[in-house]
Amino acid sequence: MLTCKDFLKELSDYLDETVDKEVLAKLERHITECPNCWVIADTTRKTIRVYKGMDPHPLPSDVESRLMRALEKKIAAGKSGQTT
Amino acid sequence: MMVTVAMPVSSQAGVDESTLVAQSRQGDTVAFGELVRRYEAKIFRLAQHVTQNREDAEDVLQETFMKAYEHLDQFQGNSKFYTWIVRIAVNQALMKLRRRKTDKSVSLDETIDTGEDTIVREVAAWDEDPEQRFSREELGGILDTAVESLEPPYRSVFVLRDIEELSTEETADALGLSIPAVKSRLLRARLQLREKLTRYFKRKGDDAFAYM
Ligand SMILES: [Zn+2]
Numbered sequence: 334m335l336t337c338k339d340f341l342k343e344l345s346d347y348l349d350e351t352v353d354k355e356v357l358a359k360l361e362r363h364i365t366e367c368p369n370c371w372v373i374a375d376t377t378r379k380t381i382r383v384y385k386g387m388d389p390h391p392l393p394s395d396v397e398s399r400l401m402r403a404l405e406k407k408i409a410a411g412k413s414g415q416t417t
Numbered sequence: 418m419m420v421t422v423a424m425p426v427s428s429q430a431g432v433d434e435s436t437l438v439a440q441s442r443q444g445d446t447v448a449f450g451e452l453v454r455r456y457e458a459k460i461f462r463l464a465q466h467v468t469q470n471r472e473d474a475e476d477v478l479q480e481t482f483m484k485a486y487e488h489l490d491q492f493q494g495n496s497k498f499y500t501w502i503v504r505i506a507v508n509q510a511l512m513k514l515r516r517r518k519t520d521k522s523v524s525l526d527e528t529i530d531t532g533e534d535t536i537v538r539e540v541a542a543w544d545e546d547p548e549q550r551f552s553r554e555e556l557g558g559i560l561d562t563a564v565e566s567l568e569p570p571y572r573s574v575f576v577l578r579d580i581e582e583l584s585t586e587e588t589a590d591a592l593g594l595s596i597p598a599v600k601s602r603l604l605r606a607r608l609q610l611r612e613k614l615t616r617y618f619k620r621k622g623d624d625a626f627a628y629m
Contacts, residue, residue: 345604389458
């Protein structure tokens with residue numbers, strides 16, 4: 334029998350679906366029998382999901398214009414120009 | 418004015434990445450501008466997450482694209498352009514971080530014991546779509562604050578794996594870590610965030626430990 338500690342150790346790979354079939358069967362049996370680990374797996378999966386769903390904020394316009402200015406300078410100087 | 422000549426707003430939004438890279442290599446600054454525009458927001462977010470400092474993040478953003486432009490001929494077509502610039506950005510960001518933190522105890526290279534303290538303290542079920550209880554802005558604030566509270570070694574791994582969606586191998590490569598180190602740090606980061614978010618996302622009326 335898998336312990337909760339064993340389950341936790343495999344949790345990331347389980348959620349990333351990178352465990353092999355045998356281990357997967359053991360993990361799935363454990364969560365059907367262990368409500369705690371079920372909750373941990375479910376809430377960790379949701380944690381990953383909410384982060385993946387976040388689009389970055391658009392660049393603030395002042396940051397954007399300074400970036401473009403820096404790049405224009407760089408391009409104008411040419412690749413063979415002075416580099417850092 | 419060279420400004421408008423060098424980086425005009427491009428009409429290439431739909432052009433695929435390898436074409437843009439090839440065009441950029443031949444000196445097409447419009448194509449390069451499109452590559453920048455495609456990834457600037459993600460690179461800035463990544464830099465902010467790693468450096469935790471807006472000024473540093475802006476430096477990292479500029480340095481990343483300047484270095485990318487300068488070294489375009491060294492970019493190997495066998496990885497994605499995005500992965501390549503992420504690696505440049507991570508290097509620049511880590512340099513800033515190391516320069517700021519003279520204390521060695523926060524070094525990213527430090528071996529961390531990831532064994533016994535992967536303790537789960539709060540076990541409470543969440544709603545099906547708990548994020549929908551919050552506005553986009555509120556949610557962004559909650560998620561950012563939680564990530565910022567992670568120690569740098571965990572934060573960097575989490576940001577690359579679960580926010581920027583790099584593979585384990587790419588993350589290991591970008592951070593100069595072994596694959597087992599990436600995996601154990603990722604697990605710790607995910608569990609810590611889960612714990613922090615439980616405060617906001619747990620099902621109303623449910624107490625922690627309700628299932629124990
Ligand atoms: Zn269990």
